[in-house]
Amino acid sequence: EAQVTQNPRYLITVTGKKLTVTCSQNMNHEYMSWYRQDPGLGLRQIYYSMNVEVTDKGDVPEGYKVSRKEKRNFPLILESPSPNQTSLYFCASSLGGRDTGELFFGEGSRLTVL
Amino acid sequence: AQSVTQPDIHITVSEGASLELRCNYSYGATPYLFWYVQSPGQGLQLLLKYFSGDTLVQGIKGFEAEFKRSQSSFNLRKPSVHWSDAAEYFCAVGAGYSSASKIIFGSGTRLSIRP
Numbered sequence: 001e002a003q004v005t006q007n008p009r010y011l012i013t014v015t016g017k018k019l020t021v022t023c024s025q026n027m028n029h030e031y032m033s034w035y036r037q038d039p040g041l042g043l044r045q046i047y048y049s050m051n052v053e054v055t056d057k058g059d060v061p062e063g064y065k066v067s068r069k070e071k072r073n074f075p076l077i078l079e080s081p082s083p084n085q086t087s088l089y090f091c092a093s094s095l096g097g098r099d100t101g102e103l104f105f106g107e108g109s110r111l112t113v114l
Numbered sequence: 115a116q117s118v119t120q121p122d123i124h125i126t127v128s129e130g131a132s133l134e135l136r137c138n139y140s141y142g143a144t145p146y147l148f149w150y151v152q153s154p155g156q157g158l159q160l161l162l163k164y165f166s167g168d169t170l171v172q173g174i175k176g177f178e179a180e181f182k183r184s185q186s187s188f189n190l191r192k193p194s195v196h197w198s199d200a201a202e203y204f205c206a207v208g209a210g211y212s213s214a215s216k217i218i219f220g221s222g223t224r225l226s227i228r229p
Contacts, residue, residue, distance in 0.1 A: 004157075033217070035219075040123075040221055041221060042120075042204060042219045042220050042221035042222050043158075043204065043219040044219075045216065045217065045218075048216070058216070059218075090157055090158070092157075092158075098146075098165065100208060100217065101146050101148050101163060101206065101208040101217050102148075102160055102163060103150075103158070103160065103217065105157030105158045105159070106157055107155075107156060107157050108155075108156075108157055
Protein backbone atom coordinates (compact mmCIF):
# COMPACT_ATOMS: atom_id res chain seq x y z
CA GLU A 1 0.00 0.00 0.00
CA ALA A 2 1.29 3.43 -0.97
CA GLN A 3 1.81 5.48 2.14
CA VAL A 4 3.71 8.09 4.06
CA THR A 5 4.53 6.95 7.58
CA GLN A 6 5.35 9.29 10.41
CA ASN A 7 6.56 8.42 13.89
CA PRO A 8 5.79 9.12 16.61
CA ARG A 9 2.13 10.03 16.15
CA TYR A 10 1.95 11.64 19.56
CA LEU A 11 4.75 13.02 21.70
CA ILE A 12 4.97 15.09 24.83
CA THR A 13 8.41 16.41 25.64
CA VAL A 14 10.10 19.15 27.61
CA THR A 15 11.88 22.30 26.51
CA GLY A 16 15.35 21.67 25.22
CA LYS A 17 15.19 17.91 24.84
CA LYS A 18 16.21 17.02 21.29
CA LEU A 19 13.75 14.98 19.31
CA THR A 20 13.36 13.56 15.83
CA VAL A 21 10.15 12.89 13.96
CA THR A 22 10.72 10.30 11.27
CA CYS A 23 9.02 10.24 7.88
CA SER A 24 9.23 7.48 5.32
CA GLN A 25 7.49 7.01 1.98
CA ASN A 26 7.29 3.87 -0.16
CA MET A 27 6.29 5.47 -3.48
CA ASN A 28 9.79 6.35 -4.76
CA HIS A 29 8.82 10.02 -4.63
CA GLU A 30 11.48 12.63 -5.26
CA TYR A 31 9.81 15.49 -3.41
CA MET A 32 9.23 15.49 0.34
CA SER A 33 8.12 18.24 2.66
CA TRP A 34 7.30 19.03 6.28
CA TYR A 35 4.39 21.21 7.35
CA ARG A 36 3.07 22.37 10.66
CA GLN A 37 -0.63 22.97 11.18
CA ASP A 38 -1.84 25.48 13.72
CA PRO A 39 -5.43 26.66 14.30
CA GLY A 40 -6.37 29.51 12.00
CA LEU A 41 -3.04 29.41 10.16
CA GLY A 42 -3.55 26.44 7.88
CA LEU A 43 -0.44 24.51 6.87
CA ARG A 44 2.89 26.26 6.81
CA GLN A 45 5.88 24.70 5.12
CA ILE A 46 8.92 24.11 7.30
CA TYR A 47 11.40 22.49 4.91
CA TYR A 48 11.23 20.68 1.63
CA SER A 49 13.48 18.44 -0.40
CA MET A 50 13.41 18.08 -4.16
CA ASN A 51 15.74 15.08 -4.14
CA VAL A 52 18.37 13.25 -2.14
CA GLU A 53 20.83 15.66 -0.50
CA VAL A 54 18.79 18.65 -1.73
CA THR A 55 16.84 20.52 0.92
CA ASP A 56 15.54 24.05 1.21
CA LYS A 57 13.77 26.25 3.71
CA GLY A 58 10.06 26.77 3.65
CA ASP A 59 8.22 29.61 5.37
CA VAL A 60 8.90 28.68 9.01
CA PRO A 61 12.27 26.88 9.23
CA GLU A 62 13.53 28.43 12.48
CA GLY A 63 14.20 25.84 15.16
CA TYR A 64 14.10 22.87 12.79
CA LYS A 65 16.59 20.80 10.83
CA VAL A 66 16.12 18.18 8.15
CA SER A 67 18.25 15.78 6.18
CA ARG A 68 17.65 13.69 3.06
CA LYS A 69 20.28 10.99 2.91
CA GLU A 70 17.98 8.44 1.34
CA LYS A 71 15.14 8.96 -1.09
CA ARG A 72 12.51 7.38 1.13
CA ASN A 73 13.32 9.13 4.42
CA PHE A 74 13.04 12.75 5.47
CA PRO A 75 13.38 13.17 9.25
CA LEU A 76 12.51 16.40 11.04
CA ILE A 77 14.83 17.31 13.88
CA LEU A 78 14.11 19.69 16.72
CA GLU A 79 17.49 20.30 18.35
CA SER A 80 16.14 22.29 21.28
CA PRO A 81 12.34 22.28 21.26
CA SER A 82 10.44 25.22 22.69
CA PRO A 83 6.75 25.56 23.62
CA ASN A 84 6.02 27.55 20.44
CA GLN A 85 6.83 24.40 18.49
CA THR A 86 3.81 22.67 19.99
CA SER A 87 1.86 21.83 16.88
CA LEU A 88 0.54 19.17 14.53
CA TYR A 89 3.19 18.16 12.03
CA PHE A 90 2.65 16.59 8.63
CA CYS A 91 5.11 14.98 6.29
CA ALA A 92 4.16 14.81 2.63
CA SER A 93 5.67 13.50 -0.58
CA SER A 94 5.07 13.73 -4.30
CA LEU A 95 6.65 12.80 -7.61
CA GLY A 96 8.09 16.28 -7.98
CA GLY A 97 8.34 18.57 -10.98
CA ARG A 98 4.93 19.51 -12.30
CA ASP A 99 3.41 16.91 -9.98
CA THR A 100 4.92 18.44 -6.85
CA GLY A 101 1.56 19.72 -5.68
CA GLU A 102 -0.04 16.29 -5.79
CA LEU A 103 1.01 15.58 -2.26
CA PHE A 104 0.51 12.41 -0.29
CA PHE A 105 0.31 13.15 3.42
CA GLY A 106 1.15 11.17 6.49
CA GLU A 107 -1.36 10.97 9.32
CA GLY A 108 0.37 13.63 11.35
CA SER A 109 2.46 13.85 14.51
CA ARG A 110 1.05 15.81 17.40
CA LEU A 111 3.86 17.33 19.42
CA THR A 112 3.51 19.04 22.77
CA VAL A 113 6.50 20.86 24.26
CA LEU A 114 6.17 21.71 27.96
CA ALA B 115 4.44 37.25 -2.63
CA GLN B 116 2.25 34.29 -3.33
CA SER B 117 -0.72 33.81 -1.07
CA VAL B 118 -4.00 32.00 -0.76
CA THR B 119 -7.09 33.34 0.96
CA GLN B 120 -10.04 31.29 2.08
CA PRO B 121 -12.46 33.92 3.37
CA ASP B 122 -14.84 31.53 5.11
CA ILE B 123 -13.54 29.98 8.32
CA HIS B 124 -16.61 27.82 8.94
CA ILE B 125 -19.62 26.96 6.77
CA THR B 126 -22.68 24.91 7.67
CA VAL B 127 -24.95 23.49 4.99
CA SER B 128 -27.84 21.09 5.08
CA GLU B 129 -27.39 17.57 3.79
CA GLY B 130 -28.43 17.47 0.15
CA ALA B 131 -27.82 21.19 -0.38
CA SER B 132 -25.28 22.58 -2.78
CA LEU B 133 -21.90 23.79 -1.62
CA GLU B 134 -19.41 26.41 -2.75
CA LEU B 135 -16.17 27.07 -0.90
CA ARG B 136 -14.26 30.16 -1.89
CA CYS B 137 -10.57 30.46 -2.64
CA ASN B 138 -8.64 33.47 -3.91
CA TYR B 139 -4.99 33.41 -4.77
CA SER B 140 -2.25 35.87 -5.49
CA TYR B 141 0.44 34.72 -7.91
CA GLY B 142 2.26 36.45 -10.74
CA ALA B 143 2.22 33.68 -13.32
CA THR B 144 -0.22 30.94 -14.20
CA PRO B 145 -0.71 29.08 -10.96
CA TYR B 146 -0.98 25.43 -10.18
CA LEU B 147 -4.05 25.16 -7.95
CA PHE B 148 -5.25 22.41 -5.66
CA TRP B 149 -7.98 21.56 -3.22
CA TYR B 150 -7.34 19.19 -0.35
CA VAL B 151 -9.68 17.71 2.25
CA GLN B 152 -8.78 16.79 5.82
CA SER B 153 -11.11 14.52 7.73
CA PRO B 154 -10.89 14.65 11.54
CA GLY B 155 -7.68 13.10 12.82
CA GLN B 156 -6.38 12.43 9.33
CA GLY B 157 -3.84 13.81 6.94
CA LEU B 158 -4.83 15.74 3.85
CA GLN B 159 -6.10 14.12 0.69
CA LEU B 160 -6.01 15.68 -2.77
CA LEU B 161 -9.50 16.38 -4.15
CA LEU B 162 -8.56 17.97 -7.47
CA LYS B 163 -5.98 20.05 -9.28
CA TYR B 164 -5.70 22.64 -12.03
CA PHE B 165 -2.61 23.03 -14.18
CA SER B 166 -3.86 24.40 -17.48
CA GLY B 167 -6.54 23.87 -20.11
CA ASP B 168 -10.18 23.45 -19.22
CA THR B 169 -10.96 25.83 -16.37
CA LEU B 170 -13.58 23.51 -14.88
CA VAL B 171 -11.91 20.54 -13.27
CA GLN B 172 -13.50 17.46 -11.82
CA GLY B 173 -12.23 15.73 -8.74
CA ILE B 174 -12.97 12.83 -6.48
CA LYS B 175 -16.05 12.46 -4.29
CA GLY B 176 -18.20 14.47 -6.71
CA PHE B 177 -16.34 17.76 -6.25
CA GLU B 178 -15.47 20.22 -8.99
CA ALA B 179 -13.69 23.56 -9.09
CA GLU B 180 -13.56 26.41 -11.57
CA PHE B 181 -10.49 28.51 -12.27
CA LYS B 182 -11.32 32.14 -13.01
CA ARG B 183 -8.22 34.08 -13.90
CA SER B 184 -10.01 37.44 -13.99
CA GLN B 185 -11.15 36.97 -10.41
CA SER B 186 -8.04 35.12 -9.18
CA SER B 187 -10.37 32.50 -7.81
CA PHE B 188 -10.58 28.73 -7.67
CA ASN B 189 -13.84 27.94 -5.91
CA LEU B 190 -14.79 24.42 -4.95
CA ARG B 191 -18.33 23.18 -5.58
CA LYS B 192 -20.50 20.17 -5.00
CA PRO B 193 -24.13 19.95 -6.13
CA SER B 194 -25.39 17.90 -3.18
CA VAL B 195 -23.42 17.36 0.02
CA HIS B 196 -23.44 14.24 2.13
CA TRP B 197 -22.87 13.99 5.87
CA SER B 198 -19.51 12.35 5.13
CA ASP B 199 -18.33 15.58 3.48
CA ALA B 200 -17.98 17.21 6.89
CA ALA B 201 -14.27 18.03 7.06
CA GLU B 202 -11.78 20.84 6.65
CA TYR B 203 -10.96 21.96 3.13
CA PHE B 204 -7.75 23.61 2.05
CA CYS B 205 -6.99 25.47 -1.13
CA ALA B 206 -3.34 25.54 -2.21
CA VAL B 207 -1.25 27.18 -4.92
CA GLY B 208 1.98 25.96 -6.43
CA ALA B 209 4.68 28.63 -6.38
CA GLY B 210 8.42 28.88 -6.70
CA TYR B 211 11.00 28.90 -9.45
CA SER B 212 9.98 25.52 -10.78
CA SER B 213 6.34 26.46 -10.49
CA ALA B 214 5.87 23.64 -8.09
CA SER B 215 8.63 23.45 -5.47
CA LYS B 216 6.70 25.53 -2.96
CA ILE B 217 3.10 24.74 -2.20
CA ILE B 218 1.27 27.41 -0.20
CA PHE B 219 -1.90 26.52 1.65
CA GLY B 220 -4.81 28.66 2.69
CA SER B 221 -5.98 28.70 6.30
CA GLY B 222 -8.81 26.28 5.59
CA THR B 223 -12.61 26.22 5.69
CA ARG B 224 -14.34 23.90 8.10
CA LEU B 225 -17.51 22.39 6.67
CA SER B 226 -20.29 21.18 8.93
CA ILE B 227 -23.35 19.33 7.64
CA ARG B 228 -26.76 19.93 9.14
CA PRO B 229 -28.90 16.74 9.14
